[in-house]
Amino acid sequence: METRAMVRTMHRSLLLALALLAPLPALAQDAAEPEAVRGSRVDVQPYIEAAQVLTAELSPGDDVLTYTQLAAGVDAMIAGRNSAASASLRYERRIGYGEVSDGDTITGIARGSLALVPRRLTFEAGALASQVRVESGGATSLGGFDADDSSTSQIYSLYAGPTLQTNVDDLLVTGAYRIGYTRVEAPDAVVLTPGDEPVDLFDDSVTQQATIRAGFAPGTVLPVGVGVGAGWNRQDVSNLDQRIDDRHVRADVTVPVSRTLALVGGVGYEEVEVSSRDAVRDTDGIPVIGSDGRLVTDESSPRVIAYETDGLIWDAGIMWRPSRRTSLQAMVGRRYGSTTYTGSFSYAPNPRTSLNIGVYDNLTGFGGVLADNLSNLPTEFEAVRNMLTGDLGACVASLxxxxxALGSFGSLRSAVFRSRGVTASLSRSNGRTSYGIAGGYDRRAYIAAAGTALEAVDGIVDENVWLGAYAGHQLDRRSGIGANAYVNWFDSGFDSTGTGMGYSASLSYNREIIAGLSGTAAVGLDGVARDELPDYSNASALVGLRYSF
Incomplete structure (x- = not known):
């Protein structure tokens, strides 16, 4: 299938995938196991809501607006012997009064895993629909903003693919393939610094990744573990027909030092190419911008190389696993023509607490970031939402x-980039109380071809530091409180855009009135503080009812 035809097909399927992802593994499990499985869990909670929202702009203006919010949604968590999935899908209708216009919003997040052949072949999928506010340099912020904020953009993403793990005698064979699609709707308007030109915002992309490896564990054929593998990363971005094509082969070795510690390393060969086309230009040679505010691709122009490298790659490091609750992997090596650092650490001192840290270094685009974030989500979680707007928070609640998945959105620039950074999250659930906190740092160095409309972007660096938190406490059998907050500091490579900070926080109280019917009261504060533009801040309050079926 041609890439553009694939894009259209996946775009039409996105919302359907969000709605159906959670029930799918359960149906497959029922077909394979007609009798109930011990330890299985099915929790599907549809609901409808009605609420009245009051918003007061604190700066730069002082407007006070109100609107009615009607919503329908479903929260689901399904776990069985051979499948697991979680999903949260919400449709919201806003009925405005005065200066507030009517509007519709769909938000959701889902992740599922189905064992087609138990312990050997697994099919995984995930999907996301979310809203962000877009700044002039392309930076994004989560949170509930003015109901008529024209700088808000809708983001959709989904991925799916099989994972294989099997043994041929002592030979362990693993493999995976993943295809993903991401689309960003252009905001109606973005507030610009005087004299600034709008950046080319990401439109859509198709991402594909494939890996395969065969090897022997230490102590089977040899005292050390050995293996060989290969990988492929292909990303097709619609903006100027950008393309990442990354292929590598690699041999690796694992040398046990003790029962809990091993030295690991590998060496291989990699070919990487990033290319694009130019934009359509008018008679004066100025790039043409389409009705959606994005550059128009000249499909007849030749493909131009923006970045390429090939040659030796290597890495070396340690693996430490002192118990089932603790694991560490730290690696240093050479890839993409320079030194690279990666690693991970996980610690679960008890069933109620989980700490995870990751260090990454990737060549990717915006769509690749979302596909990776979705695939790294757990299959069992509860979505955390802003009670004022219904939007998804930066994190989900899981152990x-x-x-x-949403904390590291970063910039919506269309150009591909080298992404390096670190993320960390801590989650805890203890009786009536659960909470989590997470943060990260992301540095993106953009890559663009000389002579094209994106040439000026080449080498520009965006940096983003973010922090997200949530907490919930059950006060008694019928009532509870919840809170969530998000803040991110962004520093764009464009001097005129400067730095800024986006933030959002909400606090809610809910109480069951009768079986299935509960009342909610919530307050929230959100906004953006910027160096070169006026600050924006907004306070909101909500009272509403929810009926859960």
Missing amino acids: EGNTC
Whole structure:
């Protein structure tokens, strides 16, 4: 199938995938196991809501607005012997009064895993629909903003693919393939610094990744473990037909030092190419911008190389696993033509606490970032939402894996980039109380071809530091309180854009009135503080009812 046809097909399927992802593994499990499985869990909670929201702009203006919020959604968590999935899907209708216009919003997050062949072949999938505020340099912020904020953009992403793990005698064979699609809707308007030109915002992309490896564990054929593998990363970005094509082969060795510690390393060969086309230009040679505010690709122009490298790659490091609750991997090596550092640490001192840290270094685009974030989510989680707007928070509530898929959105620039950074998350659930905190740092160095409309972007660096937190406490059998907050500091490579900070926080109280019917009261504060533009801040309050079926 051609890439553009694939894009159209996946775009039409996205919202359907969000709605159906959670029930799918359960249906497959029922077909394979007609009798109930001990330890299985099915929790599907549809609901409808009605609320009245009051918003007061604190700066730069002082408008006070109100609107009615009607919503329907479902929260689901399904776990069985051979499948697991979680999803949160919400449709919201806003009915405005005065200066507030009517509007519709769909938000959701889902992640599922189905064992087609138990312990050997697994099919995984994930999907996301979310909203962000877009700054002039392309930086994003989460949070509930003015109901008519024209700088808000809708983001959709989904991925799916199989994972294989099997043995041929002592030979362990593993493999995986993943295809993903991401789309960003252009905001109606972005507030610019005087004299600034709008950046080319990401439109859509198709990402594909494939890996395969065969090897022997230490102590089977040899005292050390050995293996060979290969990998492929292909990303097709619609903006100027950008393309990442990354292929490598690699041999690795694992040398046990003790029962809990091993030295690991590998060496291989890699070919990487980043290319694009130019934009359509008018008679004066100025790039043409389409009705959606993005550069128009000249499909007849030749493909131009923006970055390429090939040659030896290597890495070396340690693996430490003193218990089932603790694991560490730290690596240093050479890839993409320079030194690279990667690693991970996980610690679960008890079933109620989980700490995870990751260090990454990737060549990717915005769509690749979302596909990676979705695939790293756990399959069992509870979505954390802003009670004022219904939007998703930076993290989900879970005691396993990387829980923050939205915290590291970063910039919506269309150009591909070298991404380096670190993320960390801590989650805890203890009786009536659960909470989590996460943060990260992301540095993106953009890559663009000389002579194209994106040439000026080449070498520009964006940096983003973010922090997200949530907490919930059950006061008694019928009532509880919840809170969530998010803040990110962004520093764009464009001097005129400067630095800024986006933030959002909300606090809610809910109480069951009768079986299935509960009342909610919430307050929130959100905004953006910027160096070169006026600050924006907004306070909101909500009262509403929810009926859960």
